Amino acid sequence: MNKPVVPVDLRFDDDDGPLYVARKKVYPQSVSGTFRHIKWGLMAACLGLYYLLPFVRWNRGLGAPDQAVLIDFPNRRFYFFFIELWPQEIYYFTGLLILAAVALFLMNALGGRIWCGYLCPQTVWTDLFYAVERWTEGDRRERIKADMAPTTVNRLARRVLKHAIWLVIAWWTGGAWVLYFSDAPTLVKNFATFQAPTIAYVWIGILTTTTYLLAGHAREQVCVYMCPWPRIQAALTDEWALNVTYKYDRGEPRCSVKKAFDLRSLGETVGDCIDCNQCVAVCPTGIDIRDGAQLACIQCGLCIDACDTVMTKVGRPTRLIGYDNDINVQRRIAGQTEVFKPLRARTVVYAGVIATVCAVMLYALLTRSLLDLNVLHDRNPVAVRLSDGSIRNGYALRFLNKRGFDRVIAVDIDGPANAQIHIVGADSVTPDRPMIVLGRDSTTELRVLVTAPFDEKADKTVPVKFRVTDIGLGEVASAIDHFVLP
Structure with missing residues (x-):
């Protein structure tokens, strides 16, 4: 008689246990000691930084946002204290992602899952929710005993209080995240008067729900089943x-x-x-x-x-x-002395990568230009022959002034012989050297016409270099395109 077939999603064979065991509720007991104190300190630092940072002010001058850390999507800016990043500088965020990844590798090589045990948001908020649970329902023994006993009014009241505090923490967690995307005091006032944008309420609802479920209910299941890092770090150790x-x-x-x-x-x-x-x-x-x-x-x-x-x-x-x-x-x-090797090829390489990326980012940040220029040639028509026989090309020039004040710039070109430049809509135009005023911390796009005499011996395409110079500061930016003959 053939052996009965056991479904593969339940057992490998007759002797193996189930592949997935139903969750057994965990009742962690409170403990005091060196590592518990470290975790309390890091929790206070991380939560304090997260909740309070949106309210820190930083003076950037008249008309500029004064929130120290702000992700300003409407104006396409990211502010971090004295640093202001534009969309064109997305490579800085790439560098930060590289630093975060390699820092995780270094922590793992030195002390295992340091991130998971002390700094991971899931760990930090779950620790906080456990603290609330112990305060409202008692320590391990009291909670086990209460769960095994019939529900009483006192027990029900404690549970309601616990979940109410959890929801308040989760709500403020979601609210704090939204504050990083708008002026925090203003948005808090709008929340209180029910005048905040609908999208803000939606995201607060989403983040409140996820925080409440993950930190209050899923808890260790997130680390065991949802998080990919335990699988990754096992291959890196x-x-x-x-x-x-x-x-x-x-x-x-x-x-x-x-x-x-x-x-x-x-x-x-x-x-x-x-x-x-x-x-x-x-x-x-x-x-x-x-x-x-x-x-x-x-x-x-x-x-x-x-x-x-x-x-x-x-x-x-x-x-x-x-x-x-x-x-x-x-x-x-074997009776031998212990040996520890914090400095080895793996850790030295990780530390070297972190130092190199930090140095490159710092150099790029300190030497970056706060005046920029982009050029786009007209597509149709590419070139126009005027009545006097000369050739005109049109361009769209985009000027980026990343400083917090207005400035006057002059525009020059190097290209076709005897070429003349005309900026349509310029605030100030001189016969020989066009000048315009750029608004502070803004992008200005203008149409530029370049006219040059027709030369039969010239190439069909001639390189043309646009150069802009800040009259007051002497900053220079340039961009290269082509002057096309019909």
């Missing part, structure tokens, strides 16, 4: 990278405190781990670090604090769980 590690050379074999005392009295070898499961109780993803490296471990270090607390109480050395690597575990087993 090496044997020298420090990760949160259970030092099994010290911890095994496990036994209770009393039994360990008796065995040590008899001269037996006993591990320091007393199998108290405190490392599991405090883990925000609910894993057991003693099982080795795991995809779900975000390496937040809370298990280190929990284990250190227990080791101190039982009179054993701390850091049974700590930042370590398997090489050092094997070296200790």
